Amino acid sequence: MLDHRTKVGLERRQRTRRRLVFAAFHLLAERGLDAPIIDLLIKQAGLSRGTFYNHFQSERELFMAVAAEVSVEIIGSVDPIVLRHESPAVRMACGVTLCVKLACRYPVIARFLANGGTQAVFAGGSAMQVIGREALRGREQGLFKVEDLSLAIDLVLGPVLCTFGTLLQREIDADYIKALVRSILLALGLESQLADEVSQINFGEPEPAEDSIFREL
Amino acid sequence: MLDHRTKVGLERRQRTRRRLVFAAFHLLAERGLDAPIIDLLIKQAGLSRGTFYNHFQSERELFMAVAAEVSVEIIGSVDPIVLRHESPAVRMACGVTLCVKLACRYPVIARFLANGGTQAVFAGGSAMQVIGREALRGREQGLFKVEDLSLAIDLVLGPVLCTFGTLLQREIDADYIKALVRSILLALGLESQLADEVSQINFGEPEPAEDSIFREL
Amino acid sequence: MLDHRTKVGLERRQRTRRRLVFAAFHLLAERGLDAPIIDLLIKQAGLSRGTFYNHFQSERELFMAVAAEVSVEIIGSVDPIVLRHESPAVRMACGVTLCVKLACRYPVIARFLANGGTQAVFAGGSAMQVIGREALRGREQGLFKVEDLSLAIDLVLGPVLCTFGTLLQREIDADYIKALVRSILLALGLESQLADEVSQINFGEPEPAEDSIFREL
Amino acid sequence: MLDHRTKVGLERRQRTRRRLVFAAFHLLAERGLDAPIIDLLIKQAGLSRGTFYNHFQSERELFMAVAAEVSVEIIGSVDPIVLRHESPAVRMACGVTLCVKLACRYPVIARFLANGGTQAVFAGGSAMQVIGREALRGREQGLFKVEDLSLAIDLVLGPVLCTFGTLLQREIDADYIKALVRSILLALGLESQLADEVSQINFGEPEPAEDSIFREL
DNA sequence: CATGAATGAGGGTTCATTCAT
DNA sequence: CATGAATGAACCCTCATTCAT
Numbered sequence: 082m083l084d085h086r087t088k089v090g091l092e093r094r095q096r097t098r099r100r101l102v103f104a105a106f107h108l109l110a111e112r113g114l115d116a117p118i119i120d121l122l123i124k125q126a127g128l129s130r131g132t133f134y135n136h137f138q139s140e141r142e143l144f145m146a147v148a149a150e151v152s153v154e155i156i157g158s159v160d161p162i163v164l165r166h167e168s169p170a171v172r173m174a175c176g177v178t179l180c181v182k183l184a185c186r187y188p189v190i191a192r193f194l195a196n197g198g199t200q201a202v203f204a205g206g207s208a209m210q211v212i213g214r215e216a217l218r219g220r221e222q223g224l225f226k227v228e229d230l231s232l233a234i235d236l237v238l239g240p241v242l243c244t245f246g247t248l249l250q251r252e253i254d255a256d257y258i259k260a261l262v263r264s265i266l267l268a269l270g271l272e273s274q275l276a277d278e279v280s281q282i283n284f285g286e287p288e289p290a291e292d293s294i295f296r297e298l
Numbered sequence: 299m300l301d302h303r304t305k306v307g308l309e310r311r312q313r314t315r316r317r318l319v320f321a322a323f324h325l326l327a328e329r330g331l332d333a334p335i336i337d338l339l340i341k342q343a344g345l346s347r348g349t350f351y352n353h354f355q356s357e358r359e360l361f362m363a364v365a366a367e368v369s370v371e372i373i374g375s376v377d378p379i380v381l382r383h384e385s386p387a388v389r390m391a392c393g394v395t396l397c398v399k400l401a402c403r404y405p406v407i408a409r410f411l412a413n414g415g416t417q418a419v420f421a422g423g424s425a426m427q428v429i430g431r432e433a434l435r436g437r438e439q440g441l442f443k444v445e446d447l448s449l450a451i452d453l454v455l456g457p458v459l460c461t462f463g464t465l466l467q468r469e470i471d472a473d474y475i476k477a478l479v480r481s482i483l484l485a486l487g488l489e490s491q492l493a494d495e496v497s498q499i500n501f502g503e504p505e506p507a508e509d510s511i512f513r514e515l
Numbered sequence: 516m517l518d519h520r521t522k523v524g525l526e527r528r529q530r531t532r533r534r535l536v537f538a539a540f541h542l543l544a545e546r547g548l549d550a551p552i553i554d555l556l557i558k559q560a561g562l563s564r565g566t567f568y569n570h571f572q573s574e575r576e577l578f579m580a581v582a583a584e585v586s587v588e589i590i591g592s593v594d595p596i597v598l599r600h601e602s603p604a605v606r607m608a609c610g611v612t613l614c615v616k617l618a619c620r621y622p623v624i625a626r627f628l629a630n631g632g633t634q635a636v637f638a639g640g641s642a643m644q645v646i647g648r649e650a651l652r653g654r655e656q657g658l659f660k661v662e663d664l665s666l667a668i669d670l671v672l673g674p675v676l677c678t679f680g681t682l683l684q685r686e687i688d689a690d691y692i693k694a695l696v697r698s699i700l701l702a703l704g705l706e707s708q709l710a711d712e713v714s715q716i717n718f719g720e721p722e723p724a725e726d727s728i729f730r731e732l
Numbered sequence: 733m734l735d736h737r738t739k740v741g742l743e744r745r746q747r748t749r750r751r752l753v754f755a756a757f758h759l760l761a762e763r764g765l766d767a768p769i770i771d772l773l774i775k776q777a778g779l780s781r782g783t784f785y786n787h788f789q790s791e792r793e794l795f796m797a798v799a800a801e802v803s804v805e806i807i808g809s810v811d812p813i814v815l816r817h818e819s820p821a822v823r824m825a826c827g828v829t830l831c832v833k834l835a836c837r838y839p840v841i842a843r844f845l846a847n848g849g850t851q852a853v854f855a856g857g858s859a860m861q862v863i864g865r866e867a868l869r870g871r872e873q874g875l876f877k878v879e880d881l882s883l884a885i886d887l888v889l890g891p892v893l894c895t896f897g898t899l900l901q902r903e904i905d906a907d908y909i910k911a912l913v914r915s916i917l918l919a920l921g922l923e924s925q926l927a928d929e930v931s932q933i934n935f936g937e938p939e940p941a942e943d944s945i946f947r948e949l
Numbered sequence: 950c951a952t953g954a955a956t957g958a959g960g961g962t963t964c965a966t967t968c969a970t
Numbered sequence: 971c972a973t974g975a976a977t978g979a980a981c982c983c984t985c986a987t988t989c990a991t
Binding site for chain 3: 764765766846850878879880882883885886887889890891892893894895897898902908911912915916918919920921924
């Protein structure tokens with residue numbers, strides 16, 4: 082009996098928290114990471130100030146939660162598909178392709194990360210970890226030639242983040258993405274012919290969760 | 299007589315404005331582009347609130363002025379040396395190398411651009427123009443293979459901006475820069491062997507003006 | 516339970532708002548309608564800056580609220596007594612008499628309206644409506660001879676506002692008011708003998724609410 | 733020789749001062765008596781800040797100078813014509829008529845006095861003196877019945893100032909002015925028939941000086 | 950645990966006035 | 971006597987956070 086009440090309460094709490102993170106993500110994407118959002122946030126979420134502070138001790142904490150959630154959901158939409166492949170080169174291509182496709186389908190992601198830049202990526206964290214993982218394996222297998230791991234990450238992350246900026250200003254199509262992927266693989270030192278082949282693979286679509294925070298308001 | 303007075307006044311005005319831009323640049327780099335800085339700014343510049351608003355109608359206008367000045371001074375320190383070379387590949391290598399070296403010598407530049415990301419680069423403007431110029435020539439000469447101009451720019455700008463973030467966290471040496479340059483040239487589609495050769499050239503040092511805003515406080 | 520909490524909150528809010536309007540009215544009367552008053556206002560009301568802006572979006576909005584409240588309270592103190600009479604001439608006499616008496620008892624009213632002049636009266640609004648109402652009826656009954664309604668209003672409002680200025684500089688007694696009333700009625704075209712009679716009526720005293728904003732600080 | 737130089741200098745000084753008063757008058761009328769005007773003022777007058785402060789010690793002093801000048805010029809445009817008549821009643825009618833006509837021709841006057849209300853009139857000063865003069869004579873000759881001099885002034889000034897407000901909102905014609913004059917005379921206690929006759933007199937037009945500050949910019 | 954009224958430090962901006970040239 | 975760069979007190983307003991109910 083008490084267990085039940087506790088459980089119901091916890092679920093409700095989680096739902097409320099999610100509503101806040103969802104609304105905050107869209108507001109931060111739209112208005113920038115330093116914009117004041119609490120007033121609008123609680124309005125959009127239909128909650129009171131007090132409730133907000135019951136869930137997050139500060140605005141900063143909210144931002145961290147959003148960045149983490151964005152990170153988790155991107156990885157969650159992309160990595161399971163990436164892991165179906167073996168070769169680090171294919172995996173890297175797959176990851177980049179699906180991330181950009183995801184951002185095309187939900188431009189709010191591009192806006193959030195373009196606005197937030199480094200800050201947002203670092204706060205989220207896991208992106209770098211995943212890129213690093215494949216960069217390392219690729220080097221071990223002699224596919225990639227870049228020695229320095231952090232350089233390898235920059236070579237992937239830099240163009241992808243810039244592409245987010247680009248796709249907010251004009252349509253980008255499958256060919257654009259393929260060219261981007263090919264260039265990134267070349268930058269990492271993959272042989273030209275391999276890069277050509279790998280960048281031509283069709284990786285399907287990213288698969289965000291049903292109730293993803295990326296969905297439109 | 300009147301000319302003299304006018305001239306003295308104008309010079310004075312220019313000096314004051316420069317003091318403001320100088321101090322603002324360092325503060326924005328340190329505290330982020332959205333941080334409130336006017337209070338500290340006028341304190342550091344040793345000027346009054348009113349003086350600030352005699353020179354800039356708003357904080358935003360100050361930011362634009364700083365971004366423009368940063369852009370002008372970077373280009374001014376780098377482009378004259380870049381233009382001594384002929385080949386677009388060499389020029390691109392030279393430009394990237396000198397920019398990163400400049401940021402190594404004056405990390406405040408890295409901080410400003412890493413913090414400001416896209417915003418700061420766009421506001422300044424000229425960087426993209428210069429990259430675009432060489433990307434175009436390189437393609438015309440069959441050196442680079444990337445069709446889309448904005449993609450080419452992203453492939454250069456992205457890794458460089460990320461490198462600015464990296465050099466704030468740890469030392470990066472000449473080899474790191476060479477590896478970066480080589481990767482960027484590869485990404486643009488330059489032949490592997492050429493990329494190797496070009497990235498080995500020694501481009502000397504950037505030459506910022508004596509009274510550059512980059513100098514330490 | 517929830518109703519109770521809501522009700523208590525609302526009452527509290529209303530009390531706070533009233534404190535702000537009250538203090539603002541006295542400050543505006545003392546220092547003029549264009550004077551900066553927020554600092555003193557919140558000090559006198561014992562409230563914080565934020566509270567002020569929770570109740571009024573801007574200083575202008577505060578002024579409008581004060582003007583409206585002044586208008587409502589003057590009408591509320593005077594009109595019920597005016598309406599006990601039938602004849603437009605008597606009503607007009609009654610209204611003018613009671614308004615001037617009210618201003619004599621609470622010179623802060625005179626100060627507010629003398630300072631604010633037209634602006635304050637217009638913003639409040641209702642004064643002109645009430646005067647217009649009686650001017651119209653008086654003309655319909657052939658008592659007043661002034662054709663143009665706005666002229667009729669000016670003939671009443673002008674002298675009364677000037678009288679507010681006068682009573683701030685020297686005492687004015689019942690006879691002064693009677694002379695004023697008589698002159699206004701004559702100006703409107705009332706027959707001389709009637710004007711004499713009507714201006715001799717004793718109209719008692721205005722009856723402001725207990726917690727009127729007119730009361731002294 | 734020196735006399736000549738001195739004289740030329742003084743004349744220049746007077747012209748400069750006049751330019752300032754002229755521009756200030758129009759700005760104050762347009763933007764209100766509490767509006768900041770110095771920046772625009774010196775711009776419109778084509779003078780420097782320093783020059784302004786060579787002529788007026790403070791903004792307040794400028795305002796006083798403008799109010800005085802307005803007063804002098806109104807009286808100067810109207811009183812010479814008023815004094816052609818003998819009867820206080822006719823003179824009062826003449827003065828009111830010409831003042832209102834003047835404000836119709838130069839609405840900037842109405843704006844200045846409507847905005848400034850009592851303040852502007854008092855600061856200027858002389859209006860009340862002239863009205864008082866005729867009110868007194870009229871009473872001595874048994875034409876007017878109002879005992880209290882300041883009440884008499886209020887009965888004239890009040891409606892006239894209100895009329896200034898009215899003429900800013902809609903056209904007023906000769907009949908409107910005649911009705912206004914008639915009402916004012918009645919208010920002062922003039923016999924009805926006389927009031928009718930006097931208010932029908934055609935008083936011509938006010939005669940402002942060639943270089944009056946009232947002229948359009 | 951929810952509510953929303955109240956808080957107040959902190960920010961950007963204005964503008965009358967001064968003063969070195 | 972003219973100039974206009976510089977001054978700084980004073981102002982309006984925001985918004986993250988607290989806390990009594």
